[in-house]
Amino acid sequence: MSSNATGNTRTQSSHAVSDTQDEFKVMGSALTTKKLVIIHPGSKHLRIGRASDVNPHTILHAIARPRRKNGPLHRDPVLIPTVVLSKENKVLVDETYQSMRGTLQSCLRSDGTPRPATSVQQVATSNKQCTPIQGSISKLQLVTKSEVEDYIIGDQVLYAHPMDQFNVHFPFRHGDLNIHSGVGGSLSSVLADLETIWGHCIVNLLEIPKSELKHYRAVLVIPDIYNRLFLKELVSLLLTHLGFGGCFLLQDHVAATFGAGLGAACVVDLGDQKTSVSCVEDALSQRATRIRLDYGGSDITQSFHYLLQRAGFPYKECQPQHPLDGALLTxxxxxxxxxxxxxxxxxxxxxxxxxxxxxxxxxxxxxxDELLLAPLGLFNTEVFALTGQDKRGQGQANASGDPEDPHDANYLRETSRRAHKEALENQSASAASMDTAENSTNTGGQGEEDLVVDSLAADAAPDDQPQQQLLYSLDQAILHSIERCSSDEMKRRMYSCILLVGGGAKFEGLSTWLHNRLLLQIPFQFRPEQTEIIVGPKEMDPSMVAWKGAAIMSCLESAQELWIRPAEWKKIGVRLLRERAPFYW
Known part of the structure; x- marks a missing residue:
């Protein structure tokens, strides 16, 4: 009886494994796209939906929790806050805007006729007599503590009653986890907020019970410049805490090329709080070309409000730090x-x-012309001094070591250095035995050893070195990114196809303006026959291209080997990402 029972158990176990493997093999079929959940978290919005959905659900990526009695208060703003400008910075900003007005005045319209410009005084005079028309009593209602059990999520956060002092958290800031020293700013707190927000959306928007998530799989769209520690925690969040039956990670720029149907492109993602650029070829983001700049749509909104104030904006009570006014300006x-x-x-x-x-x-x-001057800040980044933060370019920094992943790049680099050093010592020792002048031999050997070790320490492959920190305009960032491509042929391909995605790419005429700026700066030897700048491919909303691309890729047969299952993750851990991640770990 016991042997039969054991045999039956083994048979059932093998059937279970076989069934799971078969389920993974058919993931690309039309029947299973409803079992795939695509999650694209951003600094301002969260886009989430099934792979079978035409468009994702888009909500404000924020959570508000009632403040504990006598506890600290923390409120992340909807818009990046402005700072008090020094006299020098204010002069710089005003001079930059004046120069931009001069540029607009010298431009021609498409029919070749001069373009009439408008002055600040002209706009202010027109608005002097403007008085608001009073309407009916608003039916909007603020959300109070008495109506909330534990939290508020999404757009309702904008209506949290200010007197009730909710703690408001945006889990992502500037394209990365929002770790800070205030209340709710620890890594565990941010992950708990993400679990609550994503779990709420899955249950209430996608109508998937949490108990059923073991039958679903998730694709998480991550930034092109990432922190390995954070990615490890996010995978654990999906598989262990939320309970998905499998997941894999996909960089947003790679996802964008799938959404646009492009094999190679220089991808520019204009987000709410960051602008990122990288070159993607054959579904791989070239590490050396990645650059992130901490300015985006939120900075443009604050610049727009600054210009409106100078032009006699009649809504004098507008306060960008107020959630509803921030949403209105946006x-x-x-x-x-x-x-x-x-x-x-x-x-x-x-x-x-x-x-x-x-x-x-x-x-x-x-x-x-304030309507043009605000988005022109992308090409004149001095005006973003209004929001004050350091916006210099950042690249993919070298990863810190992880005790769960001992054979990482740092380990390989160190062992390679030691191997070279030992080989050099052996060579020096053999040379010393043959040379009668031992002192001179040792001196020469020591000098050569220092040279080799130093070169290895400085080598660390260009891809592993953070990029030089400079404040780039949009066109300069693209040129800098493409110049770091590994071959001249790749540079030509990237200059020939530039893909603009993200909510900040929706400004009409942005692609034409960028095209004209780039044509004047592309090196002659890399100039392609035609430079195509793509915005909204296949008539898609630019902010949804990456989400759509992730949905497409998740259904491909070649993507089935990327899935990480909970049992594997529990057993092997972060080393799985080195084997399965569709990018260089």
Missing amino acids: RIKEGYCHLNLDFCGLRDVNFVVERPGVSTLRYHVKVG
Whole structure:
């Protein structure tokens, strides 16, 4: 009986393993796309949905929790806050804007006629007589502590009652985990917030019970410049805490090329708080070409508000640090700002100010070249001194060691250095035995040894070295990234195809403006026959291209070997990422 029972158990176990493997093999079929959950977290928005969905659910990537009694208060702002400018910086910002106005005045429209510019005084005079039209009482309601059991998630965070003092957290800032010294800023707290937000969306938006997640698999879209420690924790979050039956990670720039259907491209991701550039070929992001700049749509919004204030903006009570005003300014920017030189003169801008429990106010204002000057900050980054933070370029830094992954790049580099040193010592010893002048031999050997060891220490492959930290404009960042490609042929391919994705790529005329800037700077020997700048491929929203690409890639037959299962992760751990990750670990 016992032998039969053992045999039956083994048979059942082998069947279970076989069934699991078969399930992984058929992941690309149409029937299983509903079992794939694609998660693309950003600094401001979270995009989540099934691979079978046409578009993902998009929500504010934030959580608000009631503050504990007498506990500390922490509120991450919706917009990157401005700083008080020094006299020198204020002069620099104003001079830069004045120079940009001069550039616009010298531009021609598409029909070759001069483009009439608008002045600050002209706009201010037009808005002097503007008075808001009072409407009905707003039906918006603030969310209070009494209505909340534990937390508020998504767009409802904007309506958290200020008197109730909620702690507001955005788990991602500037394209990375939002680790800080305040309350809720530890790694464990940020991961707990992510688990709550993602779990809430899975249950309430995707309507998947948590108990069923073991039958689903997740694809997590990560930044092109990543922190290995954070990735390890995110995989544990998906497999251990949320309970997915499998997952793999995919860099956002690689996902964007899949979404656009491109084999090779220089990908530019214009996010809310960061702009990143890298060159992607054959589904691999070239490490040396990655660069991240800590400015984005939020900085443009603050610049836009600065320009509106100088032009007599009639909504004097506007406070960008207030969540509802920050959201309002973002909507105005997205609806009206552009880089189309054919749109000139004063334009009507209409918006409604709505506050819970009070009458709505409808404004009809005039705005001129401010609509172009705000997004032109991407090419004149001096104006982003308004938001004050260090926005210099960052590359993929060398990874710190992980005790769970002893045979990493650091280990290989150290063992390689020791092997070279030992070989050199043996060579020096043999030379010493043959040379009668032992002292001179030892001196020569020591000098050569120092030379080799130093060169190895400095070698660390160019890809492993952080990029030089400079404040690049958008066009300069693209040129810098492509110049770090490994071959001249790759540089030509990258200059021929530039893909713009992210919410900041929606400004009309941005691709034309960028194209004209690049044509003047591309080195002659790398100049392609045609430079194509792609925005919104296949009529997609640029902010959803990476999510869509991840959904496409997850269904490919070649992607089935990338899946990491919970049992494997528990047994092998982070070393699996070295074997399975579709990028250089």
